Amino acid sequence: xxxxxxxxxxxxxxxxxxxxxxxxxxxxxxxxxxxxxxxxxxxxxxxxxxxxxxxxxxxxxxxxxxxxxxxxxxxxxxxxxxxxxxxxxxxxxxxxxxxxxxxxxxxxxxxxxxxxxxxxxxxxxxxxxxxxxxxxxxxxxxxxxxxxxxxxxxxxxxxxxxxxxxxxxxxxxxxxxxxxxxxxxxxxxxxxxxxxxxxxxxxxxxxxxxxxxxxxxxxxxxxxxxxxxxxxxxxxxxxxxxxxxxxxxxxxxxxxxxxxxxxxxxxxxxxxxxxxxxxxxxxxxxxxxxxxxxxxxxxxxxxxxxxxxxxxxxxxxxxxxxxxxxxxxxxxxxxxxxxxxxxxxxxxxxxxxxxxxxxxxxxxxxxxxxxxxxxxxxxxxxxxxxxxxxxxxxxxxxxxxxxxxxxxxxxxxxxxxxxxxxxxxxxxxxxxxxxxxxxxxxxxxxxxxxxxxxxxxxxxxxxxxxxxxxxxxxxxxxxxxxxxxxxxx
Amino acid sequence: xxxxxxxxxxxxxxxxxxxxxxxxxxxxxxxxxxxxxxxxxxxxxxxxxxxxxxxxxxxxxxxxxxxxxxxxxxxxxxxxxxxxxxxxxxxxxxxxxxxxxxxxxxxxxxxxxxxxxxxxxxxxxxxxxxxxxxxxxxxxxxxxxxxxxxxxxxxxxxxxxxxxxxxxxxxxxxxxxxxxxxxxxxxxxxxxxxxxxxxxxxxxxxxxxxxxxxxxxxxxxxxxxxxxxxxxxxxxxxxxxxxxxxxxxxxxxxxxxxxxxxxxxxxxxxxxxxxxxxxxxxxxxxxxxxxxxxxxxxxxxxxxxxxxxxxxxxxxxxxxxxxxxxxxxxxxxxxxxxxxxxxxxxxxxxxxxxxxxxxxxxxxxxxxxxxxxxxxxxxxxxxxxxxxxxxxxxxxxxxxxxxxxxxxxxxxxxxxxxxxxxxxxxxxxxxxxxxxxxxxxxxxxxxxxxxxxxxxxxxxxxxxxxxxxxxxxxxxxxxxxxxxxxxxx
Numbered sequence: 002x003x004x005x006x007x008x009x010x011x012x013x014x015x016x017x018x019x020x021x022x023x024x025x026x027x028x029x030x031x032x033x034x035x036x037x038x039x040x041x042x043x044x045x046x047x048x049x050x051x052x053x054x055x056x057x058x059x060x061x062x063x064x065x066x067x068x069x070x071x072x073x074x075x076x077x078x079x080x081x082x083x084x085x086x087x088x089x090x091x092x093x094x095x096x097x098x099x100x101x102x103x104x105x106x107x108x109x110x111x112x113x114x115x116x117x118x119x120x121x122x123x124x125x126x127x128x129x130x131x132x133x134x135x136x137x138x139x140x141x142x143x144x145x146x147x148x149x150x151x152x153x154x155x156x157x158x159x160x161x162x163x164x165x166x167x168x169x170x171x172x173x174x175x176x177x178x179x180x181x182x183x184x185x186x187x188x189x190x191x192x193x194x195x196x197x198x199x200x201x202x203x204x205x206x207x208x209x210x211x212x213x214x215x216x217x218x219x220x221x222x223x224x225x226x227x228x229x230x231x232x233x234x235x236x237x238x239x240x241x242x243x244x245x246x247x248x249x250x251x252x253x254x255x256x257x258x259x260x261x262x263x264x265x266x267x268x269x270x271x272x273x274x275x276x277x278x279x280x281x282x283x284x285x286x287x288x289x290x291x292x293x294x295x296x297x298x299x300x301x302x303x304x305x306x307x308x309x310x311x312x313x314x315x316x317x318x319x320x321x322x323x324x325x326x327x328x329x330x331x332x333x334x335x336x337x338x339x340x341x342x343x344x345x346x347x348x349x350x351x352x353x354x355x356x357x358x359x360x361x362x363x364x365x366x367x368x369x370x371x372x373x374x375x376x377x378x379x380x381x382x383x384x385x386x387x388x389x390x391x392x393x394x395x396x397x398x399x400x401x402x403x404x405x406x407x408x409x410x411x412x413x414x415x416x417x418x419x420x421x422x423x424x425x426x427x428x429x430x431x432x433x434x435x436x437x438x439x440x441x442x443x444x445x446x447x448x449x450x451x452x453x454x455x456x457x458x459x460x461x462x463x464x465x466x467x468x469x470x471x472x473x474x475x476x477x478x479x480x481x482x483x484x485x486x487x488x489x490x
Numbered sequence: 491x492x493x494x495x496x497x498x499x500x501x502x503x504x505x506x507x508x509x510x511x512x513x514x515x516x517x518x519x520x521x522x523x524x525x526x527x528x529x530x531x532x533x534x535x536x537x538x539x540x541x542x543x544x545x546x547x548x549x550x551x552x553x554x555x556x557x558x559x560x561x562x563x564x565x566x567x568x569x570x571x572x573x574x575x576x577x578x579x580x581x582x583x584x585x586x587x588x589x590x591x592x593x594x595x596x597x598x599x600x601x602x603x604x605x606x607x608x609x610x611x612x613x614x615x616x617x618x619x620x621x622x623x624x625x626x627x628x629x630x631x632x633x634x635x636x637x638x639x640x641x642x643x644x645x646x647x648x649x650x651x652x653x654x655x656x657x658x659x660x661x662x663x664x665x666x667x668x669x670x671x672x673x674x675x676x677x678x679x680x681x682x683x684x685x686x687x688x689x690x691x692x693x694x695x696x697x698x699x700x701x702x703x704x705x706x707x708x709x710x711x712x713x714x715x716x717x718x719x720x721x722x723x724x725x726x727x728x729x730x731x732x733x734x735x736x737x738x739x740x741x742x743x744x745x746x747x748x749x750x751x752x753x754x755x756x757x758x759x760x761x762x763x764x765x766x767x768x769x770x771x772x773x774x775x776x777x778x779x780x781x782x783x784x785x786x787x788x789x790x791x792x793x794x795x796x797x798x799x800x801x802x803x804x805x806x807x808x809x810x811x812x813x814x815x816x817x818x819x820x821x822x823x824x825x826x827x828x829x830x831x832x833x834x835x836x837x838x839x840x841x842x843x844x845x846x847x848x849x850x851x852x853x854x855x856x857x858x859x860x861x862x863x864x865x866x867x868x869x870x871x872x873x874x875x876x877x878x879x880x881x882x883x884x885x886x887x888x889x890x891x892x893x894x895x896x897x898x899x900x901x902x903x904x905x906x907x908x909x910x911x912x913x914x915x916x917x918x919x920x921x922x923x924x925x926x927x928x929x930x931x932x933x934x935x936x937x938x939x940x941x942x943x944x945x946x947x948x949x950x951x952x953x954x955x956x957x958x959x960x961x962x963x964x965x966x967x968x969x970x971x972x973x974x975x976x977x978x979x
């Protein structure tokens with residue numbers, strides 16, 4: 002086992018170097034270094050793939066798999082996770098990886114151009130090529146009901162599209178109903194104008210610190226699209242973006258990424274530099290960011306704590322009553338853009354994408370018809386038609402990058418967040434009161450104890466069972482939460 | 491050749507990733523990530539060493555070496571440089587690399603502790619171990635007169651200590667004489683107090699831009715000890731340090747690093763991602779930084795251009811006449827610390843180290859006697875005795891890191907800088923006038939044409955010959971320059 006851990010530890014070290022190349026690309030790299038950086042990332046990816054598929058690593062794993070470790074031991078968990086990763090890596094021909102890399106690079110440029118002229122037809126042929134390659138990719142893996150399930154499994158191990166459908170079933174009707182009611186709540190917009198960048202960043206840092214983000218093992222940088230990454234688990238970085246007219250956007254971005262970061266910073270040290278030093282799944286990771294962003298960061302208690310500071314820092318808000326501010330932050334409405342959607346409509350945007358992805362991979366929908374299909378689904382789930390392709394089918398970067406099967410995990414994360422939140426509320430009756438006092442420690446420690454420290458040791462289902470006794474992901478707690486918050490009953 | 495270029499291009503890509511790990515460690519990494527970062531750097535170094543010693547690369551090189559490329563062709567130059575690097579890499583046993591890495595890591599900690607208590611004896615046993623390992627290392631290479639020459643050759647290809655001695659011969663007596671005279675020039679210290687950090691950085695950026703530093707392919711960050719690095723030649727970064735009471739220090743640091751950076755940014759694109767995409771040698775690299783720092787940055791013309799801006803930005807200087815300021819910047823005196831030495835005494839600090847290094851590796855001097863030997867040489871060359879070890883033998887990081895043979899290149903760089911400067915003055919009578927007007931373009935283009943664009947295509951001697959007709963490095967132009975600037979004649 003020691004040998005296996007060391008071999009895979011080296012792979013993780015190299016992955017950390019790759020993560021730094023990517024992080025630097027987003028945060029610091031001079032603009033003229035793009036092609037050189039791509040070559041560097043390709044070279045390192047090649048080395049990592051070679052290490053992942055080396056006979057040495059495979060033999061070390063086989064040896065450990067045969068050893069009589071107890072079923073629920075650390076060692077068995079390592080073997081299971083590694084087996085999954087190594088098999089995936091081994092089954093992907095280098096040629097396909099290369100083709101996908103080139104196709105997505107080309108699609109990314111096409112996507113930028115298409116967005117500029119708000120014309121999906123520029124992207125369509127690229128997307129067609131990528132989907133064909135992804136079909137090939139999916140076909141490499143056996144044991145799945147359909148091609149799309151093989152893709153989904155990559156982000157959400159063991160999850161099928163049928164299972165996702167079952168979980169999502171109540172969302173469309175019930176969320177729509179809630180949104181219709183919530184949209185009636187009056188909400189005046191906040192005063193416009195320029196909110197100090199320094200103040201936005203100072204508040205973000207203050208809140209991150211209060212949440213328990215460890216700056217000794219992380220830092221906050223600026224990017225256009227905020228994200229969380231780690232250069233090894235001793236170095237979990239988040240980024241945020243400042244919009245001068247929307248201070249809450251910077252704050253809730255930070256809170257969101259900080260939720261991701263607390264997960265990784267909270268993983269027990271004995272899992273560091275092992276295959277268990279990771280989140281359980283994409284949905285579980287997202288549950289942590291959404292819990293902090295929505296259940297904490299959009300709550301009344303949170304703003305009772307922070308709003309006085311906001312008013313002190315931003316003169317524009319001096320005469321805006323707390324209630325008005327709170328309503329503005331929680332304004333609900335059907336809208337075009339997923340990333341700007343409120344918590345009550347967000348999942349509906351995911352339903353649009355989930356249905357389209359399934360249809361694209363079952364062959365029911367041709368890529369060139371995607372724009373019309375998109376607009377149709379938007380009408381179906383949100384009752385609106387995007388003003389143009391930039392506000393519609395071209396808004397997300399995921400498909401040009403080949404990330405099919407990723408979107409559902411966002412909504413699943415929302416659902417898990419509410420399941421965990423229910424458990425937290427039951428265990429800690431003073432939860433709301435603590436948040437209102439800016440005391441996030443009990444919540445953070447609860448999450449660390451129940452979720453973070455375990456890393457990828459347990460499956461999604463095992464963890465859910467341990468936290469809240471649920472057999473699987475359920476939409477019920479989420480819908481209850483929305484209803485309680487947004488309907489007058 | 492194409493295959494060879496691609497194979498080595500990949501090695502360079504991986505080296506760029508390693509450079510980024512190091513750069514980030516100095517500029518951004520959170521403090522708690524130290525051990526993880528070391529593991530990442532070790533893993534990537536291991537991969538690079540494996541690639542450098544792979545049969546594939548060696549065979550590709552052998553094939554090209556047999557091909558009938560003309561002696562002065564690009565291809566032959568590539569083969570020569572690669573042969574040198576591959577042979578070096580192949581001859582170093584992994585075990586020795588590992589031992590050296592561990593010994594220098596341990597010595598680095600000991601050095602920090604020793605500095606704290608200003609007590610060399612804490613470092614002595616560590617240095618003894620490192621020197622023993624470096625002796626083993628030197629013994630791997632044949633064809634050298636002595637062990638020290640094998641080390642020197644790593645920084646300054648083809649340079650022997652006998653040759654360095656010959657070049658350095660006039661320095662001790664003549665520089666000392668010049669310094670004695672120059673120290674008589676009256677120089678009042680500049681007003682103390684806090685010089686704005688923002689203004690220091692703004693001026694640094696302005697000067698870097700004026701010198702022609704390309705921010706599209708670079709950036710300036712803050713570190714404690716300024717340096718230049720590249721993450722591939724599309725991305726040449728410099729760092730600087732701000733001392734609130736010494737604004738000139740930040741500026742001349744930037745100018746110095748910018749000199750290095752212009753070299754790398756100026757290398758012809760066809761040499762990028764090849765073994766020729768590098769400086770000729772450490773001394774040649776240093777000649778570029780020193781030329782800008784001293785011959786430009788400490789010149790009267792330069793300050794005629796910049797001082798009005800300085801006075802505008804720093805109120806402390808409003809009533810300080812230009813002449814007084816210029817004398818303060820060019821104050822000459824025997825002092826303890828190399829990195830703070832003026833241009834007239836600097837080489838004397840190198841003579842101290844060069845003689846000690848030779849004695850350490852010839853066995854004439856035992857590491858435990860190094861403190862006394864240091865103080866003796868300081869007395870001999872500078873006529874002073876350091877107040878304690880921190881201001882003496884413990885001041886530099888090079889020896890704890892195992893970098894023996896590096897120091898002479900600093901002084902050689904000073905000498906080359908003056909050789910190039912003489913040629914520039916001859917070719918461009920209006921050089922001084924241009925600098926006085928803040929027009930650095932003619933000088934930069936001269937350097938790019940004569941030095942930068944060639945990368946490592948030619949040897950040090952070939953390049954010197956092309957630039958100024960000299961057969962080798964000579965101290966004469968440097969001594970002439972000092973004498974002209976600092977003695978009343």
